[in-house]
Amino acid sequence: MNYAPKRQPQSEFRSLRALRQHALHWPGQGSPLVLLHGWMDLAASFQFLVDALDTERPIWALDWRGFGQSEGAGRDAYWFADYLGDLEAWLDLISPTEPVDLLGHSMGGNVAMLYAGVRPQRVRRLVNLEGYGLPDSPPEQAPERMARWLDELREPARLAPYADLDAVAARLRKTNPRLAPERAAWLATQWSRPGAGGEVGGRELCADPVHKRSHAVLYRRAEALACWARITAPVLFIEGEDDSLAAYFGRRYPRSDLLERLAVVPQLRHERLSDCGHMLHHDRPEAVAALLQEFLGPVHTNGGQRVAIQTGRQRGAK
Numbered sequence: 001m002n003y004a005p006k007r008q009p010q011s012e013f014r015s016l017r018a019l020r021q022h023a024l025h026w027p028g029q030g031s032p033l034v035l036l037h038g039w040m041d042l043a044a045s046f047q048f049l050v051d052a053l054d055t056e057r058p059i060w061a062l063d064w065r066g067f068g069q070s071e072g073a074g075r076d077a078y079w080f081a082d083y084l085g086d087l088e089a090w091l092d093l094i095s096p097t098e099p100v101d102l103l104g105h106s107m108g109g110n111v112a113m114l115y116a117g118v119r120p121q122r123v124r125r126l127v128n129l130e131g132y133g134l135p136d137s138p139p140e141q142a143p144e145r146m147a148r149w150l151d152e153l154r155e156p157a158r159l160a161p162y163a164d165l166d167a168v169a170a171r172l173r174k175t176n177p178r179l180a181p182e183r184a185a186w187l188a189t190q191w192s193r194p195g196a197g198g199e200v201g202g203r204e205l206c207a208d209p210v211h212k213r214s215h216a217v218l219y220r221r222a223e224a225l226a227c228w229a230r231i232t233a234p235v236l237f238i239e240g241e242d243d244s245l246a247a248y249f250g251r252r253y254p255r256s257d258l259l260e261r262l263a264v265v266p267q268l269r270h271e272r273l274s275d276c277g278h279m280l281h282h283d284r285p286e287a288v289a290a291l292l293q294e295f296l297g298p299v300h301t302n303g304g305q306r307v308a309i310q311t312g313r314q315r316g317a318k
Contacts, residue, residue: 003186006051009061011069016089017082021062022069023090026050028058031101031124032094033296035061036087038106040207042068044190045105048183049281052289060094062087064108066208068190073208076153077215083111084118091122099233101296103127105281110224116235117227125296127236129288130278132245133261135252137218149216157209161195161202168192168203178276178283187282221257225264234267236295238288242277269295 009024024043033055035046043061050059063070065086066078073082091100102123104112109131116123137145162168168188173179179187188203195202239245245258262268271291276283 001182001185002189003048003180003182005047005186009047009050012060013069014090014093017085019065019073019086020071021065021086021090023063024061026059028056030057031098032058032060033101033103034091034094035059036102036104036108036112037061037064037067038104038108040067040205040211041105042191042206044068045187046281047186047190048285049288049292052285053293054289055293060090062090066211068206072210076210077149077213078208078211079217080111080114083107084115087111087115088119088122099124101125101127102233103129103292104131105129106131106278113231113235114224114227116233117230120230120232123231123233125236126231126233127238127292127295129280130239130244132253132258133221133224134219135249135257136221139218142218145214145218146216148214152213157213159205159207159209159212161204162192163202165189165192165203168205176277176279176282179279183282221261225261228261229264229266231265231267234269234295235265236269236271236291237262237265238271238273238280238291240276240278240280240283241272241274244278248278 007026009026012023012025014021014023022043024046035043035049037043037045043063046061050061053059064083066072094100099122102112102116102125104110104127106129109128110133112123112126113128113131116126162171165185165188168191169181169184172184172187172191173181190206192203192205195204245253245255262270273280273284273287276287281288
């Protein structure tokens with residue numbers, strides 16, 4: 001049995017920065033909450049969290065370029081600055097004059113942190129779900145990184161196909177064993193589409209395979225922190241107890257480095273949730289929602305009236 005969403009979104013398509021881009025919109029009253037998904041994910045990934053929120057405020061979840069239903073860039077690489085450009089283009093439509101509440105997961109959390117430092121006046125409050133950034137890349141890595149990228153350009157980028165929706169759901173649960181079967185089955189319908197080859201029942205991921213290529217540009221910790229230090233909005237950083245940081249990066253990115261990075265954020269609250277990993281908004285959406293509602297507090301409407309958001313901590317959140 002598949003998951004049944006409680007609050008149905010509308011699909012919104014806009015031509016932004018020469019691409020047809022897509023977002024999910026849950027209409028409501030008050031100032032908007034904007035959700036930014038992670039790498040190899042999509043806007044629909046936030047459905048469980050939206051359903052767990054006790055609010056009637058408008059919520060938007062963006063499909064980054066080349067993910068979900070947004071058009072691919074049609075290039076040999078995706079540049080991180082383009083995500084900031086796309087976010088600003090969406091915000092110019094969603095809330096051109098008032099700051100928004102911004103939530104990002106993983107890569108989306110990194111985009112949110114950078115943007116909030118570059119455009120501090122446009123973000124009221126910021127929630128970062130496991131958006132750690134990457135290990136610092138010393139300059140001497142540049143030649144090898146560029147050579148690897150050039151080598152990968154010799155072959156077309158591809159993503160593995162799947163036999164059917166069950167195979168997609170099984171892949172999702174392999175990556176995240178905590179993902180409930182009914183949620184995996186529903187996500188499989190969003191995360192994939194019928195295969196281009198025309199095979200009966202065949203599925204392909206809703207993502208441009210170019211995202212899988214190595215990138216020629218190094219990650220520079222100092223540049224990211226220069227942006228983080230300029231954030232004026234209160235920031236809530238939430239991570240799962242499973243310690244994805246160590247699992248993904250090991251000694252290349254120790255926890256002490258993370259704590260040093262978070263220390264530059266002027267107003268920070270740091271929470272860890274038990275019994276969940278990197279996909280904490282899938283594992284425990286109710287607990288994430290409780291922290292989110294407490295942190296965001298009341299929401300102003302356009303008319304200056306206030307719409308109360310129910311608050312309270314979920315048991316087990318810490």
